[in-house]
Amino acid sequence: MTESPSDDLAFLPLGGTGEIGMNFNLYRCRERWLAVDCGIGFAGPALPEAEILVPDPGFIAARREALLGLVITHAHEDHLGAVAHLWPRLRCPVYATPFAAAMLRRKLAEAQLLAEVTLHIVPPGGEIALAPFRLRLIPVAHSIPEAQALAIETPAGLILHTGDWKLDPTPLVGPPTDEAALAALGERGVLAMICDSTNAMVEGHSGSEADVRRNLAALIRDMTGRIAVTCFASNVARVESIALAARAAGRSVALVGRSLRNLDAAARAAGYFATLPPFLPEDAAEEIPDDNLLILVTGSQGEARSALARIAADTHPRIALGESDTVLFSSRVIPGNERAIGLVQDNLVRRGVRVMTEADHMVHVSGHPARDELRRLYRLVRPRYAVPVHGEWRHLTAHAELAREMGARPILIEDGDVLGLAPGEPEVIESAPVGRLAVEGKRLVPLAGAVMAARRQMLREGVVVASIAVDQAGRLRGRAQISAPGLLAPDDQEMATLTDEFVATLADLPPALRQDETGLIDAARAALRRVLGRRLQKRPPVEIHVLRV
Template structure:
């Protein structure tokens, strides 16, 4: 029997951090089946200020959704699960996830009106299951969220280990350590390729243990007075528990502030996590607790403008305030690209007299991703023939490839869209697929490079000018054109009148045949408006004409 080939295709998350969407293909021509792994979001940041939330363009696999056997979620982080509710209507396939990831996903699906529409199959951590021609098995991995799983993909042409996000933490506090025995047994059977997290591939040493953070937080919080607020990644359930334990040791009650923290708390308790802790207080309970007996666990560790902590820093939160004598602990790392946003929040807090503690001056955070010693250990356990670094920017992928080569594996560096044939012959890139980014714009998903976002980029950097123009049946201007240029000219700027005068004169100088036809007149008026703006203010903004014939 000709099994065809086994191929790997990243549509997102390779050559970048975030927006993970990975595909595997198995089978011969006309019998190809696809398996998707993860479907996550990313954030625009300073690189794309016109977009807040982005996700990979699924067009390639959406066009083949009849051949898509299923989507497997490795864990419940936003960059791996956050796009499912938005993109599933184009994929329309079964989804497989552990109980915790399924609990998080169901809440997201409900918010998008997809309750009971998406077939979500719950697989226990370490479980064995099949999706189409792919025989799959989860391997428990430690990470900064419960139930992170590596995925073993067994086919007639070889076995692949797709790690998802992971680390080797001997004391992860919530959930077991990474299953090194299962990894060793897999390596003894033989692994064709390891497709592996590269986030910390440039960091020497070990990522550190969650237990150490709990000990530091407990010691720090015990010695503080006034209100204490801690911000961390909402998905880090172990960190939530550590903060609660530290608060208990200091005689403080914990209040949750921020929707994502409340959702994660609910999902965790639904799955049996945080069982030893009493329910958290709500925002409405805060004023009933004295400052020295209160700890606030709050969203906004990355400086998100609409987060609870950002509003507290601006003194615009409806319930919570912080000031002189209070402390905020940033129990998180600064994601590259968020430096400015985090700095603004921290400046606002300090301006109000708040004391800051961060991972730069206290050991209040450890990464959930493997540093180089952990990567070396994984390669020694799994012993793959080939390595495919993913989940990182190019410098991370290159550092990972160097380490893999030193460990005896042959690495292949890919970017989103590269199709890597892994078998039956020696791996090679055999083609490419179209890739792109989609943007979450309110309640709709639109192309990053489409007309709407292109126009928004032009408006962002060059502004927009709209002219309202009334003309008679001969195309002669009636009254004075009305000019609106928000973000470009003040409403009382004398330049507005000069632009209006220029536009009127240019329109009335047009040939009569142009002035009599609406579409031709509007096009000519737009061109005239661009010319006069370029001459008057030296810019080329986006322009539009509202034409009214009277």
């Protein structure tokens, strides 16, 4: 890719534009780069071969000497969850507010990177000077504390990067969105607004967290039996609302699930939950009478290994729910998770548990702006150009139509598009390579690479492994052993037939070929594939193990 002239300004999303999650954005000015957010995504049912995904940082990793820093807008996983995975390739300073820094420290410590990463804590509403960029943080309401929009000043113009936001006059934790600061930007003149599109298809207003708090208190007050509430584990205001409702109803709160325990620790370290007593550990729940217990549990999206999924399947080691108990889903369904959530809810109902959701009770509001809030933002900021991000194409397109109605010129791009914002009229000037990496423990595996391709094939076709013993003269010894997990059971009669045909094929190979290690493996693999295709009409991956005796 051609490097920039000294007076240009460009925006490049490597993740999060044209998709939900994996937000990873870059700005370029005077041949220096600034990164904003670095998040994970979840593979979902469409990609069963993987679970957690991160954007491929290869493009900026190759230019990391020019990377001034990584700024985190807020502590949601889709904005900071990939930092510990990708920082070894970036090796730049990281900037975050106190709460986001508390969440990030735990992740860096788990990855044994805490001592290596230079982590600068910036107060909400603070400033960051990374010439030629100068950033001012603008507090915005969201479903997590200390969410910040970024006013990015450059020699070529002023950019507003909204991050995730909404207009909530009573967000309960943290201040409302600083509309006065946004209006002041509008007075100065905003070249472009890079803006959240998650709810751009939703008319009206996203709703207030205060309304949810009142409704939760009313619902929980009148319930009997055990109550379990699940919500997004990062929603500090919602967790506080649930805890306050429990206290008013005379119930103790037990935390069940690792992500909730991490949130509790980070929130208290940053000064939140100061009025709440310590939550109970899950092993203390058995000691509390049912009518005096509320369980705050992870698993709102039906994650198979989550605490709620195990409770619903009656496989959790400590927590059980049944007749007269209630599970309240204080969350929305993320598209793609409908089936998994439905399975958890079915399992709960089968056990006699009453299930309550946002579909029938006011127990959740979104942390993202609906169309009336977007219109209000455009009236305040009055950007010359609008760049919808943080959404799939239907969200981006709906946002672009709204921006045009509000007098801004919309520019639709997707991951990998290098949008030149100055000099001249904005346009896509180049493209950068993009990709997704699957998180495999401490490894990052290309989703489009050979490992994941083989795994996809195994999911469709199974895998077959054959072991044969051959002496130095090339004679077969003993009987070949074949295993076919995901394809044939060990006691399947077809297995014996496959083995006999495979051995017969090997016996017909020339002795000289059977003495050559590489030649024998290649010939045996081809032979086994032919047998499998003929007998089962399948072409699974095939592995051959040769033991020389």
